[in-house]
Amino acid sequence: MRIKSNFKATRKGKTKYIKEWCRGLAISETYQLDGTFIVNEAEVYLSVSRTQKGYIYLASPVLLENVFQIYKQRWEIEKLFKALKTQGFNLENTKLTEPDKMAKLIALCAIAFVWCYKVGEWKHQKIKIRVCSNGHNEYSFFRYGLLEIKKLLNNPMAKEAKYNQKIKVL
Known part of the structure; x- marks a missing residue:
């Protein structure tokens, strides 16, 4: 710790x-x-x-x-929890109380997180994430992918090929 x-x-x-x-x-x-x-x-x-x-x-x-390598892996898990809670999925706002339903929701959100992350990595290869003046990236891979998927889903005129590209990334 x-x-x-x-x-x-x-x-x-x-x-x-x-x-x-x-x-x-x-x-x-x-x-x-x-x-x-x-x-x-x-x-x-x-x-x-x-x-x-x-x-x-x-x-x-x-x-x-290898304590620092282990700590780095733990930090990746913290990023997942942040995305699940406040940076994308707002899981804390759910009204679910049944453990089975909650477990299924968390599993679905974890899959969605991985999808967003992979789309973010894929998009970063095409269009690099901007680096801010403080040296940090403007977006995480997760956030970059989430914004791309939102843009795609909110555009009813999106071409099927673009949609299929994002699905293949998963």
């Missing part, structure tokens, strides 16, 4: 802020601290990475060599 720099970590009777245990990394460098630490009463291993924007601190209950 990601932790903030102002969390306190204890090791061998010494307590310091996480950021004090993890100083001096070069940008793009990662480091796994030796031994275990106590953070919020839990015994964990600490890893740190320095990016252009600052430091990322991770705590893990087991020693993992």
Whole structure:
């Protein structure tokens, strides 16, 4: 799990802020601290990475060599949840309460998410997503694909060939 720099970590009777245990990394460098630490009463291993924007601190209950790769995968899942909740599907607005129906709705939304993402990747190959002045893309692949699919579905005069292209992407 990601932790903030102002969390306190204890090791061998010494307590310091996480950021004090993890100083001096070069940008793009990662480091796994030796031994275990106590953070919020839990015994964990600490890893740190320095990016252009600052430091990322991770705590893990087991020693993992690829902790940042695992964290990156977890972040992809967070993007799915964001799309399901507020960035496209507004799943939280549903009035469903039955677990079976809710599970089916989530499964359908997950399939729709993948479709939007794949269409976004496909469209990005044809027309690149604009990069904003802050260095970030204007749209995620998901959002880029969602907008393309919405445009297609809202246009009753859309050519069948264009529709078939987007279906094949899925």
